[in-house]
Amino acid sequence: MNSIEAEAGRLKALGESEPRLARDPVNEPMINNWVEALGDRNPAYPKFAPPAMVQVWTMYGLNGVRDADDPLGAMSKVLDAAGFTSVVATNCEQTYHRYLRPGEQLAVTTRLSDVVGPKRTALGEGWFVTTVSTWYVDDEPVAEMMFRVLKFRPPEPSGSVLRPLVNQDTEFFWQGTAKRELRIQRCPDCRRLRHPPGPFCPVCGSATPEYVLASGRGSIFSYVVHHHPPIPGKRLPVVIALVELEEGVRMLGELPDVPPDEVWIGQEVVVDWSRVDSELTLPVWRARHD
Amino acid sequence: MTELPELKIHTTTTFVVSTALATRDFQDVHHDRDAAVARGSQDIFLNILTTTGLVQRFVTDWAGPEALVRNISIRLGVPCYAGDTLVFSGTAKRDGKDTVVDVVGKCSLGDHVTGTVRVAGT
Structure with missing residues (x-):
């Protein structure tokens, strides 16, 4: 087993990261900014938040630093060190159990699902890293996301x-x-x-x-x-x-x-x-x- | 099977930047052209949270405000650069009480996104 697979195994065994709170509760100004930018005129908003915004609430932001137990951050470090320095998202699957209203406070946890590679791709040789995130309001899971990225070695110029x-x-x-x-x-x-x-x-x-x-x-x-x-x-x-x-x-x-x-x-x-x-x-x- | 009305988005530089910031994605490749070019891209490009949001908008524009989006599953293809045009097309079919829409978003380089959206209620 190589160091990439060893680290993947270690991170998978750790399971879910500690819940990380969204910077702000779900709120109308951020919903309004989002619908304005995307041109979405659905009248259900901003009484409810657009479901696809779920990931927005818990983004790290401009000066954010990934939590030490964030499995994608930890896995990226090992792959960076092995030369797989570029990243591109390949898949995203979000499931929404219910719509969120302004005022609700979200928290997110993430676990490493799998790491597959090395694979030859059109972009270069790389590893597919899949994480699963769950968003909670208090103890209630309200949404889930499978997120897959390709960490690849950029080809020679x-x-x-x-x-x-x-x-x-x-x-x-x-x-x-x-x-x-x-x-x-x-x-x-x-x-x-x-x-x-x-x-x-x-x-x-x-x-x-x-x-x-x-x-x-x-x-x-x-x-x-x-x-x-x-x-x-x-x-x-x-x-x-x-x-x-x-x-x-x-x-x-x-x-x-x-x-x-x-x-x-x-x-x-x-x-x-x-x-x-x-x-x-x-x-x-x-x-x-x- | 029902064909959805096409949605055409001109992904101007302003669109790419304003949607990246509205989704709180501050990666430089979504707002700083010099940085994007230095990383091997031809220009800044749409971020994934926006692509997900546009797929949702494409479906709810057609399904209406009563429709509840249950799931969005997308596969990302070629990047959608500033200055390009992104055109969504899709077909809807019933699946029990839900409706499942197959969505494709194409830009000049090819398929930017393919996927499915599951909605409940109409």
Whole structure:
């Protein structure tokens, strides 16, 4: 068991936190502020509080500090320390047993329900932390809430993406991608196309290459699904395909935004452009449906 | 099955800020654009308490003041940034004495919220 699971187990065993009182009793001015901001003209308010306001009454506020026994705060500390520093709420389920009236004083307790992970998500690797809160008026439970957040490790900024090595043999290719042109090297003497680019024609030995523009259409000759090791600036897995162009040469490139099980050999693809920054544009491949 | 009238909200910067403060949510990503951008967002965005409140409003606008909201269960999707438009649609069906409404709130990036609201009495 790792330290995250150990802390989750400890916090779950602690059960409900001590009841924490709302700063103010349920009151008309705060109800009026809420309905004004949300544009809610339900005439039942402010005689009653909007049920969805229940969480508002016990917010920590501008300068609030979480209670030491608040399980979400305690769990966040451990996940922060492990690098899962970002947070996003994913689910919220509120059940209201009755409507509240101005003057009623709420208190809330919270317990840790479960901690699940690590999971790979669209935002990055993370843990789902679920808490259950109960609001009371005196000893009467008046509302409950299941609240789930994803604590995730933010992905590497794209600025750290791996860059191609550009030299005098390959410069024309990258100048082409910047203009969204896919260039194929050609020998001016024997007219053969070749890729990747090199200084000499491997057939006739000519050392003054030129290039032609590819149509950008081809089919998948082969591909790999890269799961490990991590690649800076990339969310894994990624599909890297060897594409056979209509012109006959083969070229490597990523198939972004495609689940690996939807890729097959022979699949028709067309070039697309992934602009990394002002100095680098990469050719990528997308399935063709024409 | 009954289709609910659409609710369209222009989530202006003022709307995002005033609802965040009315729900006592002082997280900087809901009122400070520079801070939101520094944290990787494109702008400030709607807070969850407001989303829950808007889902409730969408249903009670249709069901009327006599309807008692019993449960709101929502799943959050893409963020709803300042300057976007949030459009709620939904269908209601009877479930015993209750009515259950399936709700979707869409903004330009996709589904911001999906969920159900259970109401008693009409």
